[in-house]
Amino acid sequence: MARFLASEAFSAASDELMLLPFNLERTGANQYLVANLVGDFIRLTEGELNKLVDLEIKPGDGLYERAYAAHLITGRSQSAQQQLLATRLRSRMAFLRQATPLHIFVVTLRCEHSCPYCQVSRQSTDRSRFDMSEEIALRALGIAFESPSARIKIEFQGGEPLLNFPLIRFIVSNAKRLSETSEKVVDFVIASNLALLNDGVLDFCKSNNILLSASLDGPSDLHNKNRPRPGGNSFELAVAGIKQAQEVLGLDRVGALMTTTEASLNRVDEIIDEYLKLGLDGIFLRPLSPFGFAIKTRQYQRYTPNSWLAFYERGLRRVLEINRKGRPFREFYASLMLTRMLSDRPLGYVDLRSPAGVGIGALVYNYDGSVFASDEGRMLAETGDNAFRLGHVNENDYNSLILSDKLIEAISGSLTQTAPECSTCVFESHCGADPVYHHATQGDVLGIKPLSGFCARQKGIMSLLLDILDNSPEDAAILRRWASS
Ligand code: SF4
Structure with missing residues (x-):
């Protein structure tokens, strides 16, 4: 009797895959920036993105492994990925x-x-x-x-x-x-x-x-x-x-x-x-x-x-x-x-x-x-x-x-998690709701984000930081030090 099961027994079945939540933004002719539920970024080509969305990926093809590591997919019967994302989200929101x-x-x-x-x-x-x-x-x-x-x-x-x-x-x-x-x-x-x-x-x-x-x-x-x-x-x-x-x-x-x-x-x-x-x-x-x-x-x-x-x-x-x-x-x-x-x-x-x-x-x-x-x-x-x-x-x-109505309305009315534009924005996990700014400039705590100076600055700064992290190794090491201390 064989001592170990065949290797296929250890690989996930691709027909049982499902997508986890993610947002994306086109950043070039054939490039997309994709962020998972807690804002980890990955860059994909259009072809890779299409394969991912159609779940036409399988173990060993490289994209499957990248998507798994980036928490973009999981097996239908598995809960570990979702539990991990939930734990990380809870940690990120612990300021509450x-x-x-x-x-x-x-x-x-x-x-x-x-x-x-x-x-x-x-x-x-x-x-x-x-x-x-x-x-x-x-x-x-x-x-x-x-x-x-x-x-x-x-x-x-x-x-x-x-x-x-x-x-x-x-x-x-x-x-x-x-x-x-x-x-x-x-x-x-x-x-x-x-x-x-x-x-x-x-x-x-x-x-x-x-x-x-x-x-x-x-x-x-x-x-x-x-x-x-x-x-x-x-x-x-x-x-x-x-x-x-x-x-x-x-x-x-x-x-x-x-x-x-x-x-x-x-x-x-x-x-x-x-x-x-x-x-x-x-x-x-x-x-x-x-x-x-x-x-x-x-x-x-x-x-x-x-x-x-x-x-x-x-x-x-x-x-x-x-x-x-x-x-x-x-x-x-x-x-x-x-x-x-x-x-x-x-x-x-x-x-x-x-x-x-x-x-x-x-x-x-x-x-x-x-x-x-x-x-x-x-x-x-x-x-x-x-x-x-x-x-x-x-x-x-x-x-x-x-617990005043005024405060509850300002907070609930400005959540980026559900706001138009923000809820599908690739930077949402790292951004912030700024109801006072949007009330002051647009008369509305939520604001129309394409017209918002706050939004333009946030997108600009995060794009700049990602560019440095991706393309300038020496500067990226300095930025990583700032994040860890
Ligand atoms: S304010 Fe702008 S950058 Fe921030 S989450 Fe909303 S759309 Fe994205």
Whole structure:
């Protein structure tokens, strides 16, 4: 009697094959990009795609093995492939288990800058009626500590939050008290232009482990043009503040954010150089957002998604060149996208998820006690649009805010998994629903994606990253490192 069955007994029968869900996009005359349910990509020719769809494949023909490895097919009687996909999908969506980890406190609307692209309607510095009160702050803290997330981050914003520094002290001390009784871990960030940074603020940040997030738009002339203030010295103060904070708090406790204006478009190399000079570990190349004051001044319409993408590509390639020369330095948006594209780690970044991160990713407590589903939603309200105002700290608790019809409609109405265009898009697994952006630009949380600047940028960035991953081995190794750390 034979000791082993014949080899045919171990091969799957091709007549029992079935297709698993996938999306595709034509990328060339005879080339298709195909993505499985969790966004693994594979490139197929038209002939291969036709054979796959007709299931005219069999073990040993090469295409069968590639399709199996890419989770595009399975045997009808097998469940392992589906179970594996379900496990990976569950892991990718695990951010939903940590509801509302981010709580943004707008401690004042006052600001001593008057940036034309500012996304909030700043108030002059002497109008203290635009400061959050201690009573509002305590009620907002109560809501923040009701959220289910075991770890919460409290971010102070403005205006310029350091103009109401006494309230920041008050909130930090009360949050620490609540953290002890609730056993929730709490982290703090102050988003500031650093013009008002002093030793007292730095000592407080050091003793309370507070991160600083600064604004830096590039070289002196560009930054000062973008960010006017009395004295015209915003850049000098920001750079001095970053250096001082690095010295006192440590290199990894201060970051910087830039915004791309029309004047930035031809200057990405110089912008990156400023970040390198300051010893920062990366840059977040960000487009202007169509919210708040930026709409009134029409700043966000000054360049197209395509001109921003050209700026972005030049910047990313420059960052890769810096890495090739031996200096680790990353572009943070690419890092986020690559984490989505190359791993199944859940990513809580509020703009890159579906269900959207509004409310369930972050809540924003405005200076007057109004609660918003996102910072951009708060900015919209500054121009009279209250679509994302969920309630008020005096009238609502966490549950009533999160279960409000307004929030549920915004989230369920913008799911990319079911949206026209998105549900069949090859990039859907890695994209995000951005209901506030689409409401602001198209008056509809879902949006018409072929007309959406967000969609154009997402497709452009993901296509660029895939091109580098496929065609430039040295740069691909750098990108893979960004995704794994
Ligand atoms: S927004 Fe655009 S890129 Fe993103 S999933 Fe929808 S169609 Fe695709």
